[in-house]
Amino acid sequence: MTAFDYAGRLDRARRQMAERKVDVLLASVGSDLPYLTGYRAMPLERLTMAVIPQQGEPILVIPELEAARVATDAGTFSVRSWSETDDVISLVAGLIGGASTAMITDQTWAVFLLALQEALPGTAFRSARPVTEALRIIKEPAEIELLRRAGSSADTVAGLLAAHRFAGKSEARVSREIAGLLEENGTDVAGFAIVASGPNGASPHHEPGERVIREGDAIVIDFGGTVGGYGSDTTRMFHVGEPPARYREVHEIVRAAQRAAIDTVAPGVPAESVDAAARKVITAAGYGDYFIHRTGHGIGLDGHEDPYIVAGNDQLLDVGMAFSIEPGIYLPGEFGIRIEDIVICTEAGADRLNRSPRSVAIVD
Amino acid sequence: MTAFDYAGRLDRARRQMAERKVDVLLASVGSDLPYLTGYRAMPLERLTMAVIPQQGEPILVIPELEAARVATDAGTFSVRSWSETDDVISLVAGLIGGASTAMITDQTWAVFLLALQEALPGTAFRSARPVTEALRIIKEPAEIELLRRAGSSADTVAGLLAAHRFAGKSEARVSREIAGLLEENGTDVAGFAIVASGPNGASPHHEPGERVIREGDAIVIDFGGTVGGYGSDTTRMFHVGEPPARYREVHEIVRAAQRAAIDTVAPGVPAESVDAAARKVITAAGYGDYFIHRTGHGIGLDGHEDPYIVAGNDQLLDVGMAFSIEPGIYLPGEFGIRIEDIVICTEAGADRLNRSPRSVAIVD
Numbered sequence: 001m002t003a004f005d006y007a008g009r010l011d012r013a014r015r016q017m018a019e020r021k022v023d024v025l026l027a028s029v030g031s032d033l034p035y036l037t038g039y040r041a042m043p044l045e046r047l048t049m050a051v052i053p054q055q056g057e058p059i060l061v062i063p064e065l066e067a068a069r070v071a072t073d074a075g076t077f078s079v080r081s082w083s084e085t086d087d088v089i090s091l092v093a094g095l096i097g098g099a100s101t102a103m104i105t106d107q108t109w110a111v112f113l114l115a116l117q118e119a120l121p122g123t124a125f126r127s128a129r130p131v132t133e134a135l136r137i138i139k140e141p142a143e144i145e146l147l148r149r150a151g152s153s154a155d156t157v158a159g160l161l162a163a164h165r166f167a168g169k170s171e172a173r174v175s176r177e178i179a180g181l182l183e184e185n186g187t188d189v190a191g192f193a194i195v196a197s198g199p200n201g202a203s204p205h206h207e208p209g210e211r212v213i214r215e216g217d218a219i220v221i222d223f224g225g226t227v228g229g230y231g232s233d234t235t236r237m238f239h240v241g242e243p244p245a246r247y248r249e250v251h252e253i254v255r256a257a258q259r260a261a262i263d264t265v266a267p268g269v270p271a272e273s274v275d276a277a278a279r280k281v282i283t284a285a286g287y288g289d290y291f292i293h294r295t296g297h298g299i300g301l302d303g304h305e306d307p308y309i310v311a312g313n314d315q316l317l318d319v320g321m322a323f324s325i326e327p328g329i330y331l332p333g334e335f336g337i338r339i340e341d342i343v344i345c346t347e348a349g350a351d352r353l354n355r356s357p358r359s360v361a362i363v364d
Numbered sequence: 365m366t367a368f369d370y371a372g373r374l375d376r377a378r379r380q381m382a383e384r385k386v387d388v389l390l391a392s393v394g395s396d397l398p399y400l401t402g403y404r405a406m407p408l409e410r411l412t413m414a415v416i417p418q419q420g421e422p423i424l425v426i427p428e429l430e431a432a433r434v435a436t437d438a439g440t441f442s443v444r445s446w447s448e449t450d451d452v453i454s455l456v457a458g459l460i461g462g463a464s465t466a467m468i469t470d471q472t473w474a475v476f477l478l479a480l481q482e483a484l485p486g487t488a489f490r491s492a493r494p495v496t497e498a499l500r501i502i503k504e505p506a507e508i509e510l511l512r513r514a515g516s517s518a519d520t521v522a523g524l525l526a527a528h529r530f531a532g533k534s535e536a537r538v539s540r541e542i543a544g545l546l547e548e549n550g551t552d553v554a555g556f557a558i559v560a561s562g563p564n565g566a567s568p569h570h571e572p573g574e575r576v577i578r579e580g581d582a583i584v585i586d587f588g589g590t591v592g593g594y595g596s597d598t599t600r601m602f603h604v605g606e607p608p609a610r611y612r613e614v615h616e617i618v619r620a621a622q623r624a625a626i627d628t629v630a631p632g633v634p635a636e637s638v639d640a641a642a643r644k645v646i647t648a649a650g651y652g653d654y655f656i657h658r659t660g661h662g663i664g665l666d667g668h669e670d671p672y673i674v675a676g677n678d679q680l681l682d683v684g685m686a687f688s689i690e691p692g693i694y695l696p697g698e699f700g701i702r703i704e705d706i707v708i709c710t711e712a713g714a715d716r717l718n719r720s721p722r723s724v725a726i727v728d
Contacts, residue, residue: 042569045470045661045668065657068567084658085675106409110477111470111491127475176547183540203432205406293429294448297409304409311449 004142007076009036009135010058016131017054023099025052025128026092026116030107031301032132034229037077039070047088047112050077051095061092093119103128133306138320143230143300144344147322150232151342151353153186154224158236158356160185166363167215167240171195171208178223187225187232191303194222201336204293204328215241218335219363224303231303233324234354235340238361250287250329251337251360257281257327258339258358261295261309265325265343265350271313278327279311287329296324299342321345322353368506371440373400373499374422380495381418387463389416389492390456390480394471395665396496398593401441403434411452411476414441415459425456457483467492497670502684507594507664508708511686514596515706515717517550518588522600522720524549530727531579531604535559535572542587551589551596555667558586558599565700568657568692579605582699583727588667595667597688598718599704602725614651614693615701615724621645621691622703622722625659625673629689629707629714635677642691643675651693660688663706685709686717 013036017025027033027050034040037060041048046063060077062070067081080095082088093116096102102120104113105128117125139147160181166174172195179190196206197213201220213219222235237251261278275295282291296309299322307315307323326340339358343350377400381389391397391414398404401424405412410427424441426434431445444459446452457480460466466484468477469492481489503511524545530538536559543554560570561577565584577583586599601615625642639659646655660673663686671679671687690704703722707714 065568069569069571083656104474104478106473106475108474109470110468110472110474111493113474113477114468114489114491125478127478129475204429205433207433292447 004038004140006036006038010052010076012135013052013131014054016134017052017103020130022101022103022126022131023054024096024102025131026050026096026102026104026108027052027128027132028105028108028112030105031305032105032107032128032136035132035136035301040229042066047092049092049108049112051092053099059095061088061095089115089119092116096120096123099123101126103131105132136300137298137306138318139300139322139344140320144320144322146228146230147232147299147342147344148353150187150225150227150230151234153182153227154232154234155354155356156185157181157223158234158354161221161236161238162357162361162363164363166213166217166219166238168212170210170212171197171200172210174213174221175208178221179225182223182225186227188227190225191231192222192224194220196220196336199333199335202330202332202334204330204336204338213240218243218247218337220336220338222338222340229301231299232353233299233303233340233342234356235326235338236356236358236361237337237339238363240363242362243360247335247337248360250331253282253285253287254327254329254337254339255358257291258325258341261325261327262341262343262350262352265317265345267316267318267345267347269317271307271309271315271317272311274309274317274325275311275313278325282327282329290329290331291327292330293328295327296340298323317345319345319347325350368402368504370400370402374416374440376499377416377495378418380498381416381467384494386465386467386490386495387418388460388466389495390414390460390466390468390472391416391492391496392469392472392476394469395669396469396471396492396500399496399500399665404593406430411456413456413472413476415456417463423459425452425459453479453483456480460484460487463487465490467495469496493670500664501662501670502682503664503686503708504684508684508686510592510594511596511663511706511708512717514551514589514591514594515598517546517591518596518598519718519720520549521545521587522598522718525585525600525602526721526725526727528727530577530581530583530602532576534574534576535561535564536574538577538585539572542585543589546587546589550591552591554587554589555595556586556588558584560584560700563697563699566694566696566698568694568700568702577604582607582611582701584700584702586702586704593665595663595665596717597663597667597704597706598720599690599702600720600722600725601701601703602727604727606726607724611699611701612724614695617646617649617651618691618693618701618703619722621655622689622705625689625691626705626707626714626716629681629709631680631682631709631711633681635671635673635679635681636675638673638681638689639675639677642689646691646693654693654695655691656694657692659691660704662687681709683709683711689714
């Protein structure tokens with residue numbers, strides 16, 4: 001396990017809080033908590049919450065039966081465990097005290113926010129995203145190294161899939177096989193594997209199902225897992241047997257769009273310009289209405305995080321940002337094509353963490 | 365796939381809303397949404413939200429790129445998809461309109477609640493749990509059938525584990541093997557498999573790790589998965605080689621406590637009485653301080669849901685409730701013991717959905 005500098009992160013969070021006149025930051029389920037403490041809360045009904053005052057001791061409130069899970073590297077926090085019959089809302093409200101402004105992390109369950117709002121009517125609650133994003137969006141070298149290892153593991157699997165048997169198997173089965181391949185090839189935890197065959201490929205977030213893959217199918221495979229908590233996310237195209245000319249043509253358009261977007265990445269470039277670069281290629285080819293999602297999303301401890309590569313996001317890219325570039329064209333009833341790599345923004349432009357071939361893999 | 369009566373559920377939800385003078389119910393990630401619509405939202409940063417006015421058309425707001433995922437059995441809802449550059453908060457706020465009271469489901473992300481509160485300062489937001497619990501806590505026959513199938517699959521795996529090889533394998537490896545066994549034996553999706561060996565058994569929510577199991581280890585195995593979305597959750601004790609007398613003694617206490625709790629289950633009995641029955645046995649044996657969690661939790665579309673079998677919960681059990689009974693004793697530095705079954709409350713008392721032997725399985 002990489003030892004991150006949690007004390008440094010906490011200092012930076014507090015400087016952000018001070019600038020924004022925030023008295024306390026509350027972090028529950030989701031990735032902000034492990035970013036700040038090294039501990040990931042179980043996403044269950046018992047509240048886990050880090051209470052970080054702008055000044056004073058940070059405290060991690062945790063269910064008693066999970067206290068033994070807290071890693072020692074949450075050493076900047078003191079741990080306060082609560083038992084089954086304690087009123088944890090009162091406990092946390094007491095720690096928040098007379099704060100006039102509290103920030104709360106985005107993925108915290110609404111039920112806990114509502115209860116805290118009721119317990120503390122004098123406290124204004126706001127999203128913690130401005131603070132947590134400011135920290136998390138620029139990856140530290142150790143984070144980039146984990147992203148690189150995750151990407152490399154996914155690339156190994158992409159290579160194996162090019163020689164994999166698909167015909168006669170259900171999407172769900174192939175999805176499970178990919179999970180196994182990831183875990184056998186360097187990924188700690190296989191996270192997801194979208195396998196969308198034939199017309200299902202036109203649904204970008206297709207849930208792999210019982211459809212059996214057959215000769216002539218195009219297959220969209222979008223998969224990833226984590227190494228040390230940091231994710232991979234890559235999409236490649238497979239075709240059972242030779243694809244028709246139209247498929248090749250659309251694939252080339254997506255590939256050119258992805259290349260154009262990657263070539264646009266540089267420090268100081270607005271995120272929306274990267275989206276626009278991909279969209280321009282696809283629109284010029286006449287498929288603009290079929291590119292129905294943004295070009296990319298940040299990646300780190302969360303599979304989707306800032307920066308979002310989307311129209312309207314004028315945030316400037318900077319060295320150390322990590323994000324996907326994944327334009328696609330989705331033709332309902334026919335097929336879908338998406339090509340996705342994770343890149344790091346460097347002084348020299350995009351450093352791709354995925355290097356497997358972006359051509360269509362012809363498979364059995 | 366079982367076809368549930370979503371229209372009937374919606375009617376019942378609306379009657380509950382009317383009784384509580386709630387104008388609109390908002391359901392996002394978590395199990396309330398699939399309970400009401402048949403559709404489970406992806407737990408990602410793009411908002412999916414069912415907007416259910418007490419009167420008028422219910423609408424499912426969903427990201428455009430996930431629109432194709434919505435099953436046709438969400439037929440009681442009309443679908444409103446939003447594209448990447450739409451302002452989904454304005455869209456949902458417009459649908460909520462002039463509601464004075466809105467309920468929102470518990471697992472909705474705080475960031476969305478905060479944004480809706482800001483957009484609708486005249487609307488009071490409350491937890492939807494009173495309404496969703498009233499519906500979900502009493503299982504329909506088709507739900508019980510799925511819980512029964514999930515339990516039966518877990519029992520098959522418990523039987524296989526009694527003849528499984530443990531020594532020389534890491535906890536993490538055994539956890540993965542259990543996931544595989546579940547999916548090979550009737551479980552759709554393996555959800556979790558806590559494997560806590562030796563002293564790790566004293567941590568109830570231990571994360572299976574690299575500790576290698578060896579001769580003389582006690583092993584707590586707590587596992588489950590879902591069938592048709594409904595969960596199993598059972599815990600059994602394994603011991604590599606003959607256990608010492610003290611282990612046998614503590615195991616017998618937990619077993620007696622579990623039996624006492626199960627025997628207490630009946631319609632009209634407060635949930636806390638079931639907890640008290642287990643606790644009384646363990647306390648009388650001198651281990652009260654080492655039973656550090658509630659006796660059980662409801663189960664259904666969520667792995668943990670109402671009713672909670674815990675001191676202070678005076679809710680009366682009723683026919684059709686499904687919950688775990690899982691007392692435990694945790695001796696830090698030594699071992700832990702927990703025995704868990706899912707039961708259904710019937711007129712005749714507890715109907716156990718887990719039937720695998722509750723004795724210690726001696727394994728290699």
